[in-house]
Amino acid sequence: MALVDWLWIVHPVLAVVLIYPLTGIVIRLSVQTRSRRLKTAKPPPTVGRDHSDLGRWLAAGVVVLVIIALIVAIATHAPLDQFQGGWRRAFTLLLVLIGTLLSLGALWIAKAPGLRLAFVVITWAGVLGLGAQPEVWRVSDDPFSSGFWQSHYWSGVAVVGLMLFSLGARPEILRNLRLRRLHVTANVLAALLFVVQGITGTRDLLEIPLSWQKSTIYACNFEARSCPPPAPLPPASEP
Ligand code: HEM
Numbered sequence: 034m035a036l037v038d039w040l041w042i043v044h045p046v047l048a049v050v051l052i053y054p055l056t057g058i059v060i061r062l063s064v065q066t067r068s069r070r071l072k073t074a075k076p077p078p079t080v081g082r083d084h085s086d087l088g089r090w091l092a093a094g095v096v097v098l099v100i101i102a103l104i105v106a107i108a109t110h111a112p113l114d115q116f117q118g119g120w121r122r123a124f125t126l127l128l129v130l131i132g133t134l135l136s137l138g139a140l141w142i143a144k145a146p147g148l149r150l151a152f153v154v155i156t157w158a159g160v161l162g163l164g165a166q167p168e169v170w171r172v173s174d175d176p177f178s179s180g181f182w183q184s185h186y187w188s189g190v191a192v193v194g195l196m197l198f199s200l201g202a203r204p205e206i207l208r209n210l211r212l213r214r215l216h217v218t219a220n221v222l223a224a225l226l227f228v229v230q231g232i233t234g235t236r237d238l239l240e241i242p243l244s245w246q247k248s249t250i251y252a253c254n255f256e257a258r259s260c261p262p263p264a265p266l267p268p269a270s271e272p
Pocket residue numbers: 056059060063064066067068070080081082084085088089090091092196199200201203204206207213216217220221223224
């Protein structure tokens with residue numbers, strides 16, 4: 034595998050090794066938090082705090098995981114000296130990237146509700162802005178086509194939005210019953226989308242060829258599912 038191929042598996046590796054185990058722990062703690070509040074079981078009093086603390090890491094981890102995938106997709110689409118739009122576009126995208134990460138950091142420490150809402154919106158807008166670049170494979174941008182609903186990208190940025198909502202509304206989820214209910218509904222959906230990401234992500238991994246195979250594989254017709262016949266082998270040399 035060339036360096037670029039290793040870069041492409043950074044995102045799947047982090048998802049499998051860090052994000053999914055953490056999701057399992059956060060979901061387990063969420064069930065315990067609820068059963069403690071409803072007094073249907075007696076888990077330790079720390080479960081609510083642990084769920085919320087690890088939930089923060091999960092939410093921020095998912096945002097960073099997606100940003101890594103987007104940077105790799107944009108930066109490795111063509112050799113760097115042939116970067117579409119040249120240095121001006123590269124610099125603008127770098128500013129968007131830095132702004133998005135700073136906004137995530139600010140969301141982590143912000144206390145005032147207005148500021149938290151603003152940083153949720155800025156962080157999500159940054160992710161969507163990077164994702165809107167032509168180098169990013171989104172399958173389809175048309176919600177009326179089946180490709181849109183099978184897209185690893187669109188369900189991925191939806192999960193990012195749901196995670197940012199939990200991160201931004203943490204104090205309110207603790208205090209306000211309506212928001213707690215909204216949090217549970219949003220995160221049942223997020224849990225389903227995590228499963229969807231596992232399926233569409235492994236599908237994409239299977240479909241993306243290694244860098245040295247690309248010229249041959251992309252000569253195939255993906256609609257007709259056929260490839261040009263292989264070049265004839267050179268004649269065997271005389272013994
Ligand atoms: C897959 C992800 C998640 C699921 C399924 C989930 C689900 C839940 C559930 C079922 C509860 C208990 C509600 C109740 O007592 O009725 C809860 C509480 C809570 N969640 Fe989550 N959650 C998730 C992620 C997150 C994240 C990412 C955060 C924060 C960044 C978070 C913050 C909280 C807080 C602050 C509470 C209140 C804890 C308490 O009552 O002590 N959750 N969540």
